Amino acid sequence: xxxxxxxxxxxxxxxxxxxxxxxxxxxxxxxxxxxxxxxxxxxxxxxxxxxxxxxxxxxxxxxxxxxxxxxxxxxxxxxxxxxxxxxxxxxxxxxxxxxxx
Amino acid sequence: xxxxxxxxxxxxxxxxxxxxxxxxxxxxxxxxxxxxxxxxxxxxxxxxxxxxxxxxxxxxxxxxxxxxxxxxxxxxxxxxxxxxxxxxxxxxxxxxxxxxxxxxxxxxxxxxxxxxxxxxxxxxxxxxxxxxxxxxxxxxxxxxxxxxxxxxxxxxxxxxxxxxxxxxxxxxxxxxxxxxxxxxxxxxxxxxxxxxxxxxxxxxxxxxxxxxxxxxxxxxxxxxxxxxxxxxxxxxxxx
Numbered sequence: 001x002x003x004x005x006x007x008x009x010x011x012x013x014x015x016x017x018x019x020x021x022x023x024x025x026x027x028x029x030x031x032x033x034x035x036x037x038x039x040x041x042x043x044x045x046x047x048x049x050x051x052x053x054x055x056x057x058x059x060x061x062x063x064x065x066x067x068x069x070x071x072x073x074x075x076x077x078x079x080x081x082x083x084x085x086x087x088x089x090x091x092x093x094x095x096x097x098x099x100x101x
Numbered sequence: 102x103x104x105x106x107x108x109x110x111x112x113x114x115x116x117x118x119x120x121x122x123x124x125x126x127x128x129x130x131x132x133x134x135x136x137x138x139x140x141x142x143x144x145x146x147x148x149x150x151x152x153x154x155x156x157x158x159x160x161x162x163x164x165x166x167x168x169x170x171x172x173x174x175x176x177x178x179x180x181x182x183x184x185x186x187x188x189x190x191x192x193x194x195x196x197x198x199x200x201x202x203x204x205x206x207x208x209x210x211x212x213x214x215x216x217x218x219x220x221x222x223x224x225x226x227x228x229x230x231x232x233x234x235x236x237x238x239x240x241x242x243x244x245x246x247x248x249x250x251x252x253x254x255x256x257x258x259x260x261x262x263x264x265x266x267x268x269x270x271x272x273x274x275x276x277x278x279x280x281x282x283x284x285x286x287x288x289x290x291x292x293x294x295x296x297x298x299x300x301x302x303x304x305x306x307x308x309x310x311x312x313x314x315x316x317x318x319x320x321x322x323x324x325x326x327x328x329x330x331x332x333x334x335x336x337x338x339x340x
Contacts, residue, residue: 002164002167003164003168003169003170005138005139005143005164006143007170008160008164008170008173009143009146009147009151011170011173011174012147012151012156012157012160012173012177013147013150013151015173015174015177015178015181016151016153016156016177016181016184017150017209019177019178019181019182019184019185019188020181020184020187020188020208020209020210020211021188021204021205021208021209022185022188023185023188023189023191023192023208024188024192024201024204024205024207024208025201025205027188027189027192027193027204034331035327035328035331037331037332038326038327038328038330038331038332039323039324039327040182040183040185040186041186041327041332042285042286042289042322042323042326042327042332043179043182043183043186043319043323044182044183044186044275044276045276045279045280045286045289045290045293046289046290046292046293046318046319046322046323046326047155047179047180047182047315047319048155048272048273048275048276049272049276049289049290049291049293049294049297050293050296050297050314050315050318050319050322051155051158051159051180051272051297051315052269052272052273052294053293053294053297053298054297054298054301055269056266056269059133059262059265059266059269060262060263060265060266061258061259061262065262066266069266069269069270070269070273073266073269073270073273073274073277074273074277076274077273077274077276077277077278078277078278078281080278081274082122082274083122083126083214083271083274083275084121084122084125084126086270086271086273086274087122087125087126087129087266087267087268087270087271087274088125088267088270089270090266090267090269090270090273091263091264091266091267091270092263093266094262094263094265094266095259095260095262095263098259098262098263099259
């Protein structure tokens with residue numbers, strides 16, 4: 001049986017908010033522990049990368065289109081395109097490739 | 102009073118282009134949310150008050166696979182760990198004696214983009230500025246989500262398929278520029294792709310739920326990189 005969806009959404013909202021403000025509650029000085037600092041430094045990149053691949057190849061009708069979008073988005077981001085242009089470049093890539101498959 | 106008003110309006114103006122980007126990406130999030138069993142109202146409320154792209158995507162997905170509240174809390178903490186870091190960075194800029202309410206209001210407005218425009222300004226972050234940006238951007242995020250959920254089934258399959266990568270595009274755009282600046286991050290990104298793929302395909306391991314695989318991989322890979330390539334606040338040590 002699934003959790004009540006509104007309770008689930010409230011939990012999502014409250015936990016996320018707590019993440020944002022937790023530093024304000026505890027912070028008087030910066031964290032000194034080097035391992036924790038380093039761990040937190042890598043976390044956002046690792047999490048987002050893990051969630052992106054292979055999921056992007058499963059989101060599209062054809063896995064090849066998703067893989068191509070990954071490559072195009074990475075190249076666009078590498079050469080300095082912003083958030084929105086990168087997202088659009090991915091969408092256009094999938095649209096064009098799936099026209100031919 | 103006038104100064105506060107000016108800061109709010111300035112934040113609001115800077116938040117609008119962010120909101121335009123949010124809208125498009127949120128449509129993609131909404132399309133996913135619809136598949137995961139969320140109504141337009143539920144998606145709208147979740148987006149209006151959570152406003153966390155990767156975290157919401159994870160949460161919607163986890164709900165669909167029957168995730169528990171405990172799993173939701175753990176994954177939300179892990180996926181949004183960057184908000185703690187951003188919170189520390191913002192608090193670092195606020196002078197000693199700044200009231201707790203001010204600190205909390207500034208940090209309540211954290212998203213990747215609002216953090217970006219706030220930290221780019223000189224001096225102590227103002228809650229009027231961050232709140233102005235939040236008020237401009239987040240309703241568009243919520244509207245986009247509701248649009249994706251309610252229009253997802255009217256749109257042609259080819260459009261839905263194309264839009265469904267927008268969210269991943271935004272993830273990629275938030276990690277690659279840092280990877281270009283820091284080779285250790287780039288290596289961590291590729292290691293994450295490789296292990297995530299392996300964990301999704303290997304027998305036995307692939308039977309762990311995708312939510313738990315995300316936790317496991319994040320903790321493992323980040324720990325290994327933290328041990329091998331430690332960082333301090335100023336950035337890399339070795340150069």
